[in-house]
Amino acid sequence: MIEITETWIDSVAPNSAAIKNGQGLVKKGRFLQLNHSEDNIVLFGTCAGSGSSNYQPSADFAIPEKPVMRCSCPSRQFPCKHVLGLLYAYAEGASFTPAGIPDDLAAKREKAEKREERKLKESAEGSSPKPKKVNKSALKKKIISQLEGLDVLEKLIHSLIRSGLGTIDTKDLKLIQDHVKQMGNHYLSGAQFELRRLLKLLQASGDLDQETSYTYAVEQLAVMNAFIKKGRQYLSAKLEDPEMQPDHESTIEEWLGHAWQLTELQGFGLISEQVELIQLSFHSYTDDARQEYVDVGYWIQRDSGEIHRTIQYRPFKAAKLMREDDSFFDVAQVPVLYRYPGDMNRRVRFEEVLTRPVTGSDMKWIQAYGARSYPESIKKVKNQLKNPLSDSNPILLLHVSSISQNAEGRYAITDESGQAIGLGDVLLTPTVSMLRYLKLEQLNEVSILVMFEHCIKSGRLLAQPLSIVTDKEIIRLLY
Known part of the structure; x- marks a missing residue:
C-alpha cells in the first residue's frame, strides 16, 4: 500500500468542501467500524449516514498507484466524503481492525481483477493503445x-x-x-x-x-x-x-482548439516513464475569456530539472461536478508522464501516482537546478516572448546570491556575477511584499521560482517570485 498522507488525500478529493466534510466525519466519530484486509491492501468500514442507513466506503490499493475507491452512498462526487473520511482516519492513525473483505466488495474486486488481467494480456501480446481513427x-x-x-x-x-x-x-x-x-x-x-x-x-x-x-x-x-x-x-x-x-x-x-488525447501523445512519443516530480507552486484563477476556472501547478522534474505545468480547466457550468486541483506537498512518483506540445514549461499530465515525503536531499537537487547566469536566463525568456503564440509568462528557477531593496522600496535579485533582475507583481495575487517577512538566510544563497512578464507600460522585464527553495524547505509565496 502507498503511504497515505493528508496531502495525497487532499489531491484526490473533488473539492475543498469534500475535504472539510470528510475530516468532519472523523472528528464527529461517525465511523462505526474501521477495518483493513488481512494483507493490508484494502481499507473499508461503516459510516453512519444522515438518515437511518449506514454507508460502506472502501479504498482498494491492489494497484497502489491507481487505487479504486467505492461507497454505497448515492453521492455524485468521487470520491465521496465517506471514502475521504475513511482515508483521513487511517492517515491520522485511527485503529483499524483486521477483517475479511465483505462479499459484495469481494465480487466487485474479482470483476476488476479480470478486467486488469485482460488488459495485461493485451499488453503482453503487444497491442498498444490504438490511436483514434481519423475520418x-x-x-x-x-x-x-x-x-x-x-x-x-x-x-x-x-x-x-x-x-x-x-x-x-x-x-x-x-x-x-x-x-x-x-x-x-x-x-x-x-x-x-x-x-x-x-x-x-x-x-x-x-x-x-x-x-x-x-x-x-x-x-x-x-x-x-x-x-x-x-x-x-x-x-x-x-x-x-x-x-x-x-x-x-x-x-x-491547441490554439486552433484541438484537445489532445493521451493516446495521441503516447503515439508521438511524448511520454516519460518513472518520473519524480515536486510541486514548487500552485495557484487558481478565473479566466473569463475561456469561461473557466483554471488550476495551475508548477512542478520540477528530478532527472532533468525541467519546470512543467499541470493545468486543469473547469468550465463555469460544470465546475461543481469537477475535482478542483490544489497544492501538493509530497514527492509525486509518476509511472507515466504525458507531455503536451510546447516550448518552455510544457503542460504535462499523469493519471497514476505514488507519493513519498519530501526530504533534505530533495531540497539539494532542487537548489542545484537553479540557473546561475541571469543574462542566459533572460535571453531564453526573451526568445520565447518573441513568439506571440508562446506563453507570455515563462517560469524559471533561478539561483539567488542575494535579494536587495533600493531606496524606493523596489526589490531585485542578484546572481553570482552581480547581474540583477527587478522583481514585480505579475499576477493579480501579489507576492513581492511578502519578502519583508522572511529572514536573511531565507533570501541569500537560495533558489527562487519566478514568473516573467514583459511589462507593456514600462517596457521592462519583470519577475514575480512564486516560491523560495532553501536547503531545508520550500517557502510558497503563492498558494
Whole structure:
C-alpha cells in the first residue's frame, strides 16, 4: 500500500468542501467500524449516514498507484466524503481492525481483477493503445470551415484597426460578440477565447486610463493577427498533407482548439516513464475569456530539472461536478508522464501516482537546478516572448546570491556575477511584499521560482517570485 498522507488525500478529493466534510466525519466519530484486509491492501468500514442507513466506503490499493475507491452512498462526487473520511482516519492513525473483505466488495474486486488481467494480456501480446481513427473526409471539411472562420476573423480585425479603437461603440461590441459565436461554428474555440479576451479588454476600457486600455487592446490584436497568419499557413499545409497529421511540436493545434488525447501523445512519443516530480507552486484563477476556472501547478522534474505545468480547466457550468486541483506537498512518483506540445514549461499530465515525503536531499537537487547566469536566463525568456503564440509568462528557477531593496522600496535579485533582475507583481495575487517577512538566510544563497512578464507600460522585464527553495524547505509565496 502507498503511504497515505493528508496531502495525497487532499489531491484526490473533488473539492475543498469534500475535504472539510470528510475530516468532519472523523472528528464527529461517525465511523462505526474501521477495518483493513488481512494483507493490508484494502481499507473499508461503516459510516453512519444522515438518515437511518449506514454507508460502506472502501479504498482498494491492489494497484497502489491507481487505487479504486467505492461507497454505497448515492453521492455524485468521487470520491465521496465517506471514502475521504475513511482515508483521513487511517492517515491520522485511527485503529483499524483486521477483517475479511465483505462479499459484495469481494465480487466487485474479482470483476476488476479480470478486467486488469485482460488488459495485461493485451499488453503482453503487444497491442498498444490504438490511436483514434481519423475520418479524413470529415477532417478536411473541418479544416475548410476553420480556414473560412479565419478569413471572417481577419476581416473583423482589419475593420477594427481601420476604424480606430477610439471609435468603438456599443454597436461594435455587439458585432464582436456575434463573431465570438461564429468562431464556435467554425470549430475555432481558440479564436473564440482570444476574441472574447479582446471584447473583455474593450468593455473594461472605462476602468483603465485610455492609453493603458488601448495599449493592451493593441497587444491583443497583434496576438490575434499572428494567430490568423500562422493558423492559415498551418491549416493550408495540413490540407495538402495526405496523412493530415497534427503538429505535435508546437502549440498551434491547441490554439486552433484541438484537445489532445493521451493516446495521441503516447503515439508521438511524448511520454516519460518513472518520473519524480515536486510541486514548487500552485495557484487558481478565473479566466473569463475561456469561461473557466483554471488550476495551475508548477512542478520540477528530478532527472532533468525541467519546470512543467499541470493545468486543469473547469468550465463555469460544470465546475461543481469537477475535482478542483490544489497544492501538493509530497514527492509525486509518476509511472507515466504525458507531455503536451510546447516550448518552455510544457503542460504535462499523469493519471497514476505514488507519493513519498519530501526530504533534505530533495531540497539539494532542487537548489542545484537553479540557473546561475541571469543574462542566459533572460535571453531564453526573451526568445520565447518573441513568439506571440508562446506563453507570455515563462517560469524559471533561478539561483539567488542575494535579494536587495533600493531606496524606493523596489526589490531585485542578484546572481553570482552581480547581474540583477527587478522583481514585480505579475499576477493579480501579489507576492513581492511578502519578502519583508522572511529572514536573511531565507533570501541569500537560495533558489527562487519566478514568473516573467514583459511589462507593456514600462517596457521592462519583470519577475514575480512564486516560491523560495532553501536547503531545508520550500517557502510558497503563492498558494
